[in-house]
Amino acid sequence: MAGNRLKTDNSTKSRKTGAERLKKDKVADVKMKDLVKDERTHKVTGVLCLLLTLYLFIAFTSYLFTWQDDQDKVFRLSSDVLFREDIQMENLLGRLGAFVAHLFFYDGIGITAYFCCWFFFILGVNCIVGRRVFRIWRNFRYMLFGIVLLSTAFAFVFQGWQFPWGGALGNMISQWLSGFLGTLGTTLLLAATGLAFLIWQFNFDFKLPRRSPRPVVPPVPEDTYAPADGPQEVKPQPLGLGNLLKDDDTATVINPLHAPETEPAGEMTLIEKDVPPPAAETPAAEKETGESSRVDLPLGKETTPLPARRPAKENGEVTLEINPAHEEEKSSGRPPNKAVKEQGLYEPTLDLQDYRFPTLDLLENHGGDKIIHDNNELENNKNQIIETLRNYDISIQKISATVGPTVTLYEIVPAAGVRISRIRNLEDDIALSLAALGIRIIAPIPGKGTIGIEVPNVKKSIVSMQALLASEKFQNSKMSLPIAVGKKIDNENFIVDLATMPHLLMAGATGQGKSVGINALLVSLLYKRHPSQLKLVLVDPKKVELSIYRLIEKHFLAKLPGEEEAIITDTKKVVHTLNALCIEMDNRYDLLKEAGARNIREYNEKFIHRRLNPQKGHQYLPFIVLVVDEFADLIMTAGKEVEMPIARLAQLARAVGIHLIIATQRPSVNIITGTIKANFPARMAFKVSSKVDSRTILDIGGAEQLIGKGDMLISYNGELVRLQCAFVDTPEVEKIVEYIGAQQGYPEAFLLPEYVDEKELENREFGSGEKDPLFEEAARVIVQTQQGSTSLLQRRMKLGYNRAGRLMDQLESAGIVGPNLGSKARDVLFKTETELEEYLQQLF
Incomplete structure (x- = not known):
């Protein structure tokens, strides 16, 4: 019986413990740290601060009117x-209001108590809005000062x-200063402190007018420059059998023309290129090397390789002399003008x-940065x-593989x-x-003595x-309009x-990644350019592709x-x-033309250095990028x-900072005409349905042999490159535009000049009363x-030529x-505005 009772007690205890443990798990732990960081807590705090501000202000x-009572x-x-x-108080807020006001005014800081209202107001606004509208720490320092x-000054003046x-605070400091410095000394100290x-x-300017300085004569540049360092010797490893991989920062893969005799046939050797460390300044011609992979595949003994050429050697090693580059004088010798001295350089981002x-x-991060090698697939x-x-x-002498993303x-x-044609x-x-x-043969590969066979990965x-x-290449980019398109086969x-393209023509069948490519280009620009430096003109005949960008209308759109x-x-x-x-x-x-500049870069440089007068219509010119999502629909309807305007913009707009990105699903000759193609040297092609469409774009x-899903060919600078387009999903774009749209923007979107259709104005003349x-x-x-100039009215009032002429x-x-x-x-005919106003009142 004792054993049974013990067993019963143990089972009851076990069930009770399990029930208690289950009940304990259901209780949610509320952490104070999460409660403090919660957005709702901030909003409630902001509302309380604003109510406190209103209460103290009333x-x-x-108190100013009822303090005597x-x-x-x-x-x-x-x-x-x-x-x-x-007890009956005269204060509007009763006994508590009278006591609090007396505490702040009489026992505290006097009339400066209103500073406390201001401080609680900025706290409340920042908490409710959720971002820093006012700088709290700076306002707190100003408030204390x-x-x-x-x-002290009020107590001293109204003693x-x-x-x-x-x-009480002002009376105490005023009495101590009066006893220590006297009345005159206290007056001077308070005045000097306030003025300081x-x-x-x-930062008032107390400078007296002075004579203009003599022009600075620029130094005469020397004809020759002595190099700081002598010739450097680069000693590469000697060519030999097998695969060599250098260990230095400038590692280069050297592929031998034959495999070693001791290596068994069919064995695969993997060679990875080292990633060079980020340098402070990277030359434009130097390419960033990503995590690429190159595999040398031995052929076996049945192929007879050609003897490798060996360069001339001195003392057994090849010596390469690198002459130092000539550094030009950076200083132009031009003294800064008076406006720059007084106001500094113009900063558009202000x-x-x-x-x-x-x-x-x-x-x-949708995928890993490393490329996965499937050795069995390669073999x-x-x-x-x-x-x-x-x-x-x-027969072939050598075969190697470079594994890319797709x-x-x-x-x-x-x-x-x-023969290559075979x-x-x-x-x-x-x-x-x-x-x-999607097999594609490149025979030969430009710049190499090899033939390329592109095979899609499993x-x-x-x-x-x-x-x-x-x-590093994007973050430290000095480009005007950098766009991140994708990765090459070697993962570069x-x-x-975009400013050097200078226009981009995109084509691809439905569902092959064209819209994702447009989003990738726009996101790249949003991550790198300030709203004062870039404006977007978005044309979306389909009405759904680019509507997501409406939230940034007051920041980037025109x-x-x-x-x-x-x-x-x-x-x-x-x-x-x-x-x-x-x-x-x-x-x-x-x-x-008026500024004497050849392109937008020179013009903005002059405007930043305040060499152009804004009163004459000059202003900082942002880049404008026109994006057309479906060009074929526009051609069919209009x-x-x-x-004609597209062709005119493509011909002339590059120098003034207007660039075009045009996309279409139908790259046929009646859509992409010869006039348009001639002015779009950069073309981007996703998978198309036929070889004719590929030749058109x-x-x-x-392009008809691509595998889709972002696989693309881009023709840029006379070179055809196969890329895998970067993937950015719609929810990611929504987060970006919401992040930008939540910030303070301009009062309205960037306004283009007004255009009036000439057909609407035919046979219409303005009478004297119109x-x-x-x-x-x-x-x-x-x-x-x-200046009685029509072009002046166009620039100053942003009008079209027709309306400005009328x-x-x-006039x-x-x-x-x-x-x-x-x-x-x-x-x-009028010299002053006063004469004009009198004339206008008489005229109308």
């Missing part, structure tokens, strides 16, 4: 006044008054000085290629006497033997946008400057005046927008009305500048400007 303001009651009862219901200085202007604060805060660039944690493909070529009596490049060196014609046979889709890797943007990041939506979807508005861009281009060329076949709404403003602009005609008929003088500006 109590303090009421309430002061004796507070003196007599002290804090007991809070609990005496028979103001309380000490002003309370003997019944109202506590300086409070104002000078420190506003318009939105609190703007923060998107962070990399908004993007996801099988190597054997199939060798066997197929041997069946057609083609494609592996097999490079072969044919034996002597083998290998090129075997493209279908090699594809059949490998049972792979296991493909995703190229993450986060990896490209985090790379392909990052180029639109026509009077339009509600910045993203253009209506074909008629597209025509107006393109013509408005042409007007903007012409206006910019006028500005460059035709020549779209093609790239002038060469190959005045343009901008007539008076145009008259004031003309009189202020004393305004000038109306002439009204007697404000003289007649047309040909290429010269019209005469302005």
Whole structure:
């Protein structure tokens, strides 16, 4: 029985313990750290701070009028006044308001108590908004300084008054200073302290006018420069059998032309290129080497290799002399102008000085940065290629493989006497033997003495946008408009400057990655450019692809005046927008002509150094990028009305910072005409349906053999490169635009010049009673500048040429400007604005 009882007790205890443990697991642990970081806690704190601000402000303001009635009651009862219901206070907030106001004013800091209201106000606003609208620490320092200085000054000036202007703090410091420095010394100290604060805060200029300095004569550059270092010797390892891999930072892979005799046939050797450390300054011609892989595949004993060429040696080693580069004089010898001395260089980013660039944690790492090597797959493909070529009596000397994210490049060196055309014609046979889709033969590879065979990988890797943007090449880029496109076969990041392309033509069938490619280009620009440096004109006939960017309208987007939506979807508005861009281009060329600059870079450089007068219409010019998501739909609906402004922009807009990215699903000859192709040297092709489409977009076949899902060919600088496009998902783009859209932007989107269709104005003339709404403003602009120029009205008022011309005609008929003088500006008949205003009042 005892044993049974023991067993029963143990089982009951076990069940009870399990129940207690289960109940304990259900209780959620609330951590104080998470509660403090919670967004709702911040908002509640902000609301309480704002209520406290309002409460103190009402109590303090009421105290200014009721302090005489309430002061004796507070003196007599002290804090007991809070609990005496028979006491009636005159303060609007009752006994508590009177006591708190008395505490701040009489026992505290006097009239400077209002600083506390301001401090609680900025705390509340920052907590509710969720970002730093006001700088708390800086305002807190100003508040403390103001309380000490002003309370002392009020107590010193109004000493003997019944109202506590300086409070107890001000009276104490004022009495001590008066006894220590005297009345005159205290006055001088307070005045000097206040003046010093104002000078420190506003930096007043007390300089007397002085003579202009003599021009600085630039130093005469020397004809020759002595090199700082002598010739350097580079001693590479001697050529030998097997694969050599250098251990230094400038490692280079040297592939021998034959395998060692002791190495068994079929064995695979993997050689990885070292990644050079990031340098402070990388030359433009130097390419960033990613994590690429190159595999030398031995052929066996049946192939007779050619003897390797050996360079001339001195004392058994090759000596390479590297002459130091000539460094040019950086100083132009031009002294800084007066405006730069007084105001410093113009900084366009100060318009939105609190703007923060998107962070990399908004993007996801979809795939690993390392490329996975499948040795069995490489070996099988190597054997199939060798066997197929041997069946057609083609022998090769060497074969090596470079593994990329989605494609592996097999490079072969044919034996002597083998014609390249024989290998090129075997493209279908090699594809059949490998049972792979998307085989592409490059015969020969430009810049190499090899023939390339591109074979898709069985296991493909995703190229993450986060990896490209985090790379050293993108982060330290000095490009004007850097775009991260994707990765090459050797895993090298392909990052180029859109400003040097200067326009990009994209094509690809539906679902092959074209829209993702557009998002990748736009995200690259958003991560690298400030809103003051870049504006986007987005044309989306499909109405759904680019609508996600509407949140950054007041930061990066440009639109026509009077339009509600910045993203253009209506074909008629597209025509107006393109013509408005042409007007903007012409206006910019006028500005460059007046500034004596050849391109936008030189113009902005002069404006930053304050060598251009903003009162004459000069301004900092941001880059403008036009993105058209579906060009074929525009051509079908508008035709020549779209093609002509596109061709004109492509021909001329590069120098003034306007660049085009045009995408289409149908790269046929009636969509991409010869006029358009001639002005788009950079082309990007995803998988297309036929070889004809590939030739239309790239002038060469190959795009029809791509495997899709971001696999692409890009023609840039006369070179055709196969890439795997970077992948950025729609939720990632949403996070980025929400992050930017939540920040403070401009009051409105960037406005393009107004365009009025000439067809709408045919057979229409303005009578004497029909005045343009901008007539008076145009008259004031003309009189202020004393220049009767139509182009001036276009630039200053952002008008189209037609409307500016009509305004000038109306000004002439009204007697404000003289007649047309040909290429010269019209005469302005009014010299002052006062005369103009009197005339306008009489005229209308």
